[in-house]
Amino acid sequence: MSKDPLSNKQSSPRIAVAGAGAIGCTLAAILAHAGQAVSLLARGSTLQAIQSQGIELRRQAETYQVPVTVSDDAHTLGSQDIVFLCAKSHDLVGLAQAATPLIGPETLIVPMVNGVPWWYFERLPGQDGRRVKSVDPEGRLRALLPSAQVVGVVQFMTAERVGPGSVVSNTPALLILGEIDHTESQRVQDIVDVLNASGIESRHSAQIRDPLWMKIIANLTTNPLSVITGATLNTMYGDPRLLPITRKILFEGLTLAAAHGARIPLDPDTIIKETIAMGAVRTSMLQDYEHGNPLELAAIGDAVLELADAIHLPMPTARDVIAMAHYRGTSQRR
Structure with a gap:
């Protein structure tokens, strides 16, 4: 074409x-x-x-x-x-x-x-x-x-x-x-x-995959965790109890993006500050969970782990949080 x-x-x-x-x-x-x-x-x-x-x-x-x-x-x-x-x-x-x-x-x-x-x-x-x-x-x-x-x-x-x-x-x-x-x-x-x-x-x-990785990381750090905690964007990146978890997932995601050749224009601290500034936004996955809808974990979580597994890159924190989000999503529909 x-x-x-x-x-x-x-x-x-x-x-x-x-x-x-x-x-x-x-x-x-x-x-x-x-x-x-x-x-x-x-x-x-x-x-x-x-x-x-x-x-x-x-x-x-x-x-x-x-x-x-x-x-x-x-x-x-x-x-x-x-x-x-x-x-x-x-x-x-x-x-x-x-x-x-x-x-x-x-x-x-x-x-x-x-x-x-x-x-x-x-x-x-x-x-x-x-x-x-x-x-x-x-x-x-x-x-x-x-x-x-x-x-x-x-x-x-x-x-x-x-x-x-x-x-x-x-x-x-x-x-x-x-x-x-x-x-x-x-x-x-x-x-x-x-x-x-x-x-x-x-x-x-x-280079559309560069900003794509920025969005993949944004989703990875917030959507599954929001289902577990019920927290909004500013809370996941701002609460001292949640920020260490979010930061670990952020670094895992940035490492995976770099391994796939992506160039992320923002440093971790800037990403954290800009996400906090978005305010009390509820993620789309949290909205789906609250309405009893299926969760978009295949694209936001599982696919990221698939790309990591293909290059033997461990992502322990992201993997654990995604697993817990899967549990919350399936247990809700039983």
Whole structure:
């Protein structure tokens, strides 16, 4: 597939957001409020709520009621120029199947997922055929979503669903996008331009796995521990009883990232200070635990340990905390 710029096709790209959870609704509402042509793939009570009243987004002291085109049938929405896939990693296969009619041969696929993505080894020299088994054990995502059409994205966006079609997102959002073969392209820059014009700070990276590792480490140090403790971001990095645990996981994650060739631009103390400054934010995994939903531990925890095991790197603190989070998640559903 070519990397033609979107601007060569039409000035206003057709954008679909597949998945109407906290992140999907937040993204769709911001884009639609900015005047972008956005369609949303949703279902159930969320579909009904958005059909009747649009998306309610509370963002930084303002509330928006944003109408969007919404459907539970991707065929009615048709092929799109850009498709954002917004789902937990364990729900991504089902969402990708439902979103197939949105994806034509030139559609750009932007998966807004946490943790280690299924595409991690895709389009890297010498890694042909290697996959992250924790997140794509049977290779179904690789088969459903052509890697030549996938644009990597690292999302620093927090949001919470407070009701069907109703979300709160009070922290500044940042999206970093890049080709997964570590080249620069106009098509990625076009997506970045659309997002920035819509009020979502976005950047173009020619080394997308560098910021990806920053996000992997952020998730690793906070999400599993939040399930065990119920703590918010500022507490996990600021409480003197929890900080030693968080710091150990942080150093384990930084060591693994370096072993995989990633360049992390921040030192540990800066990471700690910046996380504390985010305030009393509840992780997405803690929100899922409190609502009795499955936990996203395969991508955020197990896949990281898989990458560590592949190079015989011990991660004892992370491994113990992930195991305890698994226990909490499964015992809750018994």
